Amino acid sequence: xxxxxxxxxxxxxxxxxxxxxxxxxxxxxxxxxxxxxxxxxxxxxxxxxxxxxxxxxxxxxxxxxxxxxxxxxxxxxxxxxxxxxxxxxxxxxxxxxxxxxxxxxxxxxxxxxxxxxxxxxxxxxxxxxxxxxxxxxxxxxxxxxxxxxxxxxxxxxxxxxxxxxxxxxxxxxxxxx
Amino acid sequence: xxxxxxxxxxxxxxxxxxxxxxxxxxxxxxxxxxxxxxxxxxxxxxxxxxxxxxxxxxxxxxxxxxxxxxxxxxxxxxxxxxxxxxxxxxxxxxxxxxxxxxxxxxxxxxxxxxxxxxxxxxxxxxxxxxxxxxxxxxxxxxxxxxxxxxxxxxxxxxxxxxxxxxxxxxxxxxxxxxxxxxxxxxxxxxxxxxxxxxxxxxxxxxxxxxxxxxxxxxxxxxxxxxxxxxxxxxxxxxxxxxxxxxxxxx
Numbered sequence: 001x002x003x004x005x006x007x008x009x010x011x012x013x014x015x016x017x018x019x020x021x022x023x024x025x026x027x028x029x030x031x032x033x034x035x036x037x038x039x040x041x042x043x044x045x046x047x048x049x050x051x052x053x054x055x056x057x058x059x060x061x062x063x064x065x066x067x068x069x070x071x072x073x074x075x076x077x078x079x080x081x082x083x084x085x086x087x088x089x090x091x092x093x094x095x096x097x098x099x100x101x102x103x104x105x106x107x108x109x110x111x112x113x114x115x116x117x118x119x120x121x122x123x124x125x126x127x128x129x130x131x132x133x134x135x136x137x138x139x140x141x142x143x144x145x146x147x148x149x150x151x152x153x154x155x156x157x158x159x160x161x162x163x164x165x166x167x168x169x170x171x172x173x174x175x176x177x
Numbered sequence: 178x179x180x181x182x183x184x185x186x187x188x189x190x191x192x193x194x195x196x197x198x199x200x201x202x203x204x205x206x207x208x209x210x211x212x213x214x215x216x217x218x219x220x221x222x223x224x225x226x227x228x229x230x231x232x233x234x235x236x237x238x239x240x241x242x243x244x245x246x247x248x249x250x251x252x253x254x255x256x257x258x259x260x261x262x263x264x265x266x267x268x269x270x271x272x273x274x275x276x277x278x279x280x281x282x283x284x285x286x287x288x289x290x291x292x293x294x295x296x297x298x299x300x301x302x303x304x305x306x307x308x309x310x311x312x313x314x315x316x317x318x319x320x321x322x323x324x325x326x327x328x329x330x331x332x333x334x335x336x337x338x339x340x341x342x343x344x345x346x347x348x349x350x351x352x353x354x355x356x357x358x359x360x361x362x363x364x365x366x367x368x369x370x371x372x373x374x375x376x377x378x379x380x381x382x383x384x385x386x387x388x389x390x391x392x393x394x395x396x397x398x399x400x401x402x403x404x405x406x407x408x409x410x411x412x413x414x415x416x417x418x419x420x421x422x423x424x425x426x427x
Contacts, residue, residue, distance in 0.1 A: 018186040019292040026200035028293045031208035039215045039272055044264035047222040051244045054229050
């Protein structure tokens, strides 16, 4: 129904189907060439170089930023490595100081010990010597005391003090007493 | 009520300009839409990139995506040597895309539904291919019609077929776009006319009109797809044909 209406209307109004009406072709051709060339010139001269430069600039900027980030990362890695190294060095150094201190103190203690021991030995020897001397002295005095005691005993027994050389002689004869 | 689905393709002389050799040159509704296309494409492509934003906005992204999309299509088809045709292919694609999409606005005119327009584009591509092919490759370019690896005794049969298929390219290239636009718009108009006709039959007609209305909505979405796809098809075929001019070896 609609189709028949359309064809009859088209047939009545225009002799041909509009896209085939060749009397309009020159106008179409002229305006199409004009507008297409205008658009081509605008695109080729102005728009496309600009878009190309925007895209190039952006990719360059991204590449630069990535490179900068890479550089900074390398620097931070290096700084971290340096920090780790410094820490390890400090630790080793502290260990060294502790070791040497310990060794020195041990050596000093050893030295003190040895010195004290030697001193003690010396004093022990001196003490032994003085004891021996004292004993010798005491042993020397025993005869005199015995003589004195014997003289005193004899005096009480006989009322007369014996001569000293008699007493000494009597004491020197151990078998008779 | 009179509804004519063909009327939308009618060219109207708005302003007669000159008469050259019996051919009248006039400012027509078609010419007006061509100027609108040039204006809108320029407004999009030039206007949105004016700020040269490093971080693009939405419209600038559309422009950049169109640029990169067409550049990738052309580079895939023709290699780096073909990039000298990039402004041409980009202009062609944008012109046809905008023509197709603007044509979907009700009461507007579709420039690419005119056979003469698509024929001019197809012939332009055809002659660029022929002229550039000869200019670049000399007579070696005719080796395009001699496929490699075909036995010699087949060549008398193969070569005419190759030549014929090459010569018919402008026909298929132009009619594909023209017929898609024409058929889509007629279909839309016919279904839209059903709505109005059924609505004229009273309350029952109003309910009946819902069906063609639904069809128009679905068809419109389909036509939007067709409008974009056909612009892309025209552009990618142009790229493939240009590749024949640049690299005639099969």
